[in-house]
Amino acid sequence: MSTKIFVNLPVKDLARSREFFTALGYSFNPDFSDDNAACLVISENILAMLLVEPFFKTFTEKRIVDAHTEGEVILALSADSREQVDELVDRALAAGGSPTGETQDHGFMYGRAFLDPDGHHWELTWMDMAAAQEQG
Template sequence: MTNVFISLPVTDLERTKAFYTALGCAINPEMSDENGVCVVWDDNVYFMMITREFFATFTEKPIVDPKVSLQTSASFALDSREEVDAAIAKGLAAGGTEPQPAQDYGFMYSRDLDDPDGNSLGFLYMVPAGEQGAEAPVAAAPVATASDVTS
């Protein structure tokens, strides 16, 4: 199995740890130091959240500010619309923002979440093959707010 490491620039490592642990991720202390934090999404997916200054040592290219420019978005397929909504609610409660309304195409339900630094995460649910058409498309679903979180 291939492990995936996604490196993203951040400005505050403690805030980053708090945000991603609120989403249910673990922190790998063996791969974390004052320059970055290893966020364990699952057994094969890791986010290397690296301070902007240290991140810049890996490239001659300018490091974009994710609050104003989108360089990349990591998306995760979940098992239900409810899991998508729950992930967004946890992220909003932990200081994230939802940059646009939910997208509901009938066969796919998708919501985006920006972490406190503006790095973009997507959460989606794909209706299983054969069940497509069971859910009618909607232009935009209601957006959860931090006050909607009950857990």
């Protein structure tokens, strides 16, 4: 069975969010996108539904947290190389994202993080699995 994950994230300005993630090199699935939502394609099986806040509220009775001041989730993605980590985070920062945390460099593992314009926390990590097993 092939499982897809749809992460649902509230956003204040859908057009701004689309511009931000397009600048990072991502695309959107038009079949699941309209004026209330944009389906961000992270990979074949990982998608993020960027939902304008009033539409997001139709799915939950909970209040929407301000991700700029409160923790909600850390979205961690793997990268194929250290260079890919740097490239994507640098693009995020150039497109209006904010840096968060320190660069993590453990030799066999490397990671950086950023906040998107709505304050959602994204981490990119590369790991040399052979070297990680040796560290074991």
